[in-house]
Amino acid sequence: MKNYVQKGNTVSVIAPYLVSSGQGVLVGALFGVAAHNAAQGASVEIVRKDVFDLAAVTADTAAQGAKIYWDNTARKLTTTATNNTLVGCVTEAKANGDTTARVLLDGVTR
Template sequence: MKNFIQSGCTLTVIAPANVLSGQALLAGAIFGVACSDAVQGAQVEINRFGVYALAAVTADTGAIGVKIYWDNTAKRLTTTATSNTLVGALATPKSGTETSATVLLDGVIR
């Protein structure tokens, strides 16, 4: 195909804040995990699909498949939908004592 540009699994975006490799970020409506460290305003490649362990609200709980959202103010995952961005679903159960969650990112723009 002459019009194919890339798969979009990894995408270059402008870092909305300082970010470390492995941290999640929301660039406009595009959510992903940084492939490298970047300072705010610099280009950074992000992975938009896959399973990642990311910072999450400790008190939140859920079974495999529960929808998971990104709280862009607190910079962590949550099961609370209100004012947050849906990014995927829990890939493993999450207890109310864990500070991270294992999430399946689906790469859908919302």
């Protein structure tokens, strides 16, 4: 097919801020996990699907399967939907005090 470009699980975006490998990145409606370090304004590959351990709001709790959102100001996962972007669901319960959450990214743009 002559109009095919690439698979969409990993895409290149322009880093909106200094990005570390393994960090969540939100660019418009695209959310993914950085595959490598990148300076602000540089191209970075983000992985949009699969399961990752990402930084999360420490005080939040979530049951397995609960929806999880990206707080782009704090650059962390959160259970708070208001003003945040839905990115997937937690695959393991998250307790108060946990600094990370295990999240299944669904790759859907919102």
